[in-house]
Each structure stands twice: as C-alpha cells, then as structure tokens.
Amino acid sequence: MxxxxxxxxxxxxxxxxxxxxxxxxxxxxxxxxxxxxxxxxxxxxxxxxxxxxxxxxxxxxQPSADARHLLIAFALAAVVVALLAVIISVYR
Incomplete structure (x- = not known):
C-alpha cells in the first residue's frame, strides 16, 4: 500500500x-x-x-520465473500441435 x-x-x-x-x-x-x-x-x-x-x-x-517459462513453453507447444493438426487435415 x-x-x-x-x-x-x-x-x-x-x-x-x-x-x-x-x-x-x-x-x-x-x-x-x-x-x-x-x-x-x-x-x-x-x-x-x-x-x-x-x-x-x-x-x-508472485509466480516464479520458472513457472512463467513453463507456462510459455506449454503455450508454444499447444500452438505447434494445433498448427500440425491443421497442416495434416489440409494435406489429407
């Protein structure tokens, strides 16, 4: 305060x-x-x-730097998986 x-x-x-x-x-x-x-x-x-x-x-x-890095890594992995799903569905 x-x-x-x-x-x-x-x-x-x-x-x-x-x-x-x-x-x-x-x-x-x-x-x-x-x-x-x-x-x-x-x-x-x-x-x-x-x-x-x-x-x-x-x-x-406060969330530690490690927790933030883990969250960012998880978000990036989710984006990669989503992109791979789109690419696979387009080429099928």
Missing amino acids: TDPRLRASDADRQRVVADLERHTAAGRLSLDEFTTRVDAVLAARTHGDLGHLTSDLPAEA
Whole structure:
C-alpha cells in the first residue's frame, strides 16, 4: 500500500477482502477471524487501517520465473500441435 494516511477506496477494500479469502482458503484464518476482519475492512477509512488487517499474514508469492517459462513453453507447444493438426487435415 502507499501512504497509510490516504483514504481507502471501495476497490482497495475489495482487494483486501479477496486477500483475506485466499488466506482463509489456505487455512491461515478461521471463519470467525475472516468475518471479524472483513467487518473491519468494510469500516476501514485509510490504507493504514487496511494494512493493519493483513500485516500478520504473509504476502502472496508472485509466480516464479520458472513457472512463467513453463507456462510459455506449454503455450508454444499447444500452438505447434494445433498448427500440425491443421497442416495434416489440409494435406489429407
């Protein structure tokens, strides 16, 4: 988050609720903790208020470079297979 004194928008609150949902699904929060924090998110006025509600939770990991490379390789392989299927169907 940026300056903790800045007012939070509805989009900021929705993003924090989505983060809390992911942490609950991962087992880091109980349903009671989730409910309590969501109520606090909806009442939050500043970025600092929102930051305090997730400060004890780990940041979500970004996809690693290896995962991105694997995804690109898979996409290229799918394109090659599709092109081969088209070429084979044309020449039959």
